[in-house]
Amino acid sequence: MHRFIVVGGGAGGLELATRLGDRYGGRKRKSAQRALVTLVDRYPTHIWKPLLHEVAAGSMDPFTQELEYPAQARWHGFEFQQGELIGIDRAAKRIMLARVIDDDGAEILPARELEYDTLVIAIGSTTAFFGVPGAEEYSIALDTVEEAERFRKKLIAACMRAEHQVHVTVQDGPDTSPESEPRIQIAIVGGGATGVELSAELRNTAQVLSAYGLHKLDPSHDIGLVVIEAGPRILPALQERVSSATAELLRNLGVKLMTGERVAQIAPGFVRTASGKTVRADLTVWAAGIKAPSVLSRLDGLPVTKLGQLVVRRTLQTEADDDIFALGDCAACPWPSHDGNDRKVPPRAQAAHQQASFLLRAFANRLDGRPLPEFTYRDFGSLVSLGHFSAVGNLMGGVIGGSMLVEGLFARFMYMSLYRLHIAALHGYPRMMLDTVAHWLRRTTLPRVKLH
Template identity: 60%
Template structure:
């Protein structure tokens, strides 16, 4: 078939928050009407909203009930799903290479494939950056995927059980103790620390361990900068620090980790922190494969894009979300790697790609900071709202902040399924929570 005979092919690589929202809307508008062939490529078969991974790690959310099958979403919204990891981009031939897929026994399910594109959108997110710290990658866990979060949850329960049976470490007065270190005090680190304190109490209530949830289970948050939540305002940082202290979380600032081993962490100031479990949440970088595509990237490996989110030097390739680096012209600031940025970019690209198919030049993307919210589990939430009815910036905390934080995920679900299904989904999860343990125990 010649280019004039077939449909315009739009390939979106990465089914994260922004990528899945984009293909869903494109499928409903273009795929349903056969105006374009919309294809989603992802290395995983299911979607999970990444900002909630800390709740999976702490056991307060069952990932199985919140995951979405890409194949089902594709069927409902008129796009095609290709399972496999992106391994190469041939810009001259305008095609990508997708790796083969294998089952749990190593049997090949799908072979290596080449897919042609007319428009390519990269939305492959970022992964944890270990900054070359000795032992960090080998002896700590990241929270990039559901599998990693589940692995940490299982290790947490096992560590508590061993400590209860006297097979773990002992502290003062010969009491068994568990030490959990979280390296990095961004939103993920702070939210995980609060959730873990709640988990310690719930595991004790269910009899999984008889340790004192505050005195025997120690949670350490280690931040290289002078304050926690460095990307947010000082007021939010100060309030969150105070709330963590009230939860008996040991917050260490201006402490740069130099070595990680299975049983301890060393810092540049000479501190030695004994640990049973370590979570690394200190930074992000684009997947290493991105550097092999011949695209312009920054120091973190993120693809550099212009005002239309098109890759510099190639108008047929766009990038959005955490894997993209865009500097706002008006403010000369880089759009932060947040879910709200991915959502805004997906909304923008839906309009831009529709214009592109009609032969019109895409408009310029403008990021609007709507504020930031940080959840401290059942204990509290803190953050700020910007723009809209607020006008400037308004600090919020407590129940209102908690409700606003929860609504962010519900808005994502509504974008994928519509208002009616979002309401039904919310009701179903509420009913399930009435008959399930507060913490996933298996």
């Protein structure tokens, strides 16, 4: 049987493995089974990465949203192998996985090699610190659930610590701190979607923590939020009118925007910009950019771009090997335009979803010995969530035949629908609807923010 290996259990990789397993994998009768499908990931569970800012703000409990890969594999007819990709032997058509160790350093699984006929690399992206001094050491990047949870706990601790200090000051004598200075200041480096969405969620978190008595600080005054963006405006990848509408909404929430300020140094307690400004920061989040994982540049001669992405053709095959495909953030896929500009498919969840659906069709051709089609990306627009306050974005292309700015309740509904469509791709629409109801019931019996 044909051996498919999908490396990376993110939005695109997990969707592809699930649908390949449903179509060709172990759920079929042995006589009808046409392929062995294996998913590889270094973690045992999956969470939709666009939700990590909600985990960091405490508005989502990750343990209620995580999907266990072995369970998904059992339900959908594929195999799961935990391990981190460390190499490829293209001649022998094998991938090498590092050993898996537990928190105490004990080995769980040894280093292994897996053989493939068709390999799909979908390992996503990692945080790019751009060599800024102190960025890795003194800021938190929301790349994993563990990092998001670490930030949430540090936020709650900072609020409780600041409230105690205010109490001691008032008990011992008059409070002489300037009224304009917040008790806690959170600096978010990067005005892209992650930084903007996190700032709005944190404003809501501050209000909820106060309501539940974890601190008696004024959530709108005593907890300051600063977004620092090197470009002339926030959301530089989106249309200017979307950026302007979002900036106005954030200012109304009391979020300070510093645009045109490139961060030059991060140290404990402050952020310094290239123009010489110093921003006090009790907590610093780094959301200033992404890069391809460094392992891609060491994969047996597969060409990569300056950003470290695998160079693929419009069939999503790598330039050097027809048996190796790549999708999502780690792939530099051409996006032809009518004006002749050399563009690449942007690193968005909708692109990974479209590429997973494309490869499902393409692999049917591959198994039947027919030529592969070419992938065409369709931009349906972008949406940015501002928590329960609002959402803003633009709908484009096939949705309305043009471009339209959307905001408010309708945009919020559209944003929430994106995650529900991801759940439907993994479980089908009936289970997605049940999951939606179960999620709503949980929200009625739990606080809006995780408090511990």
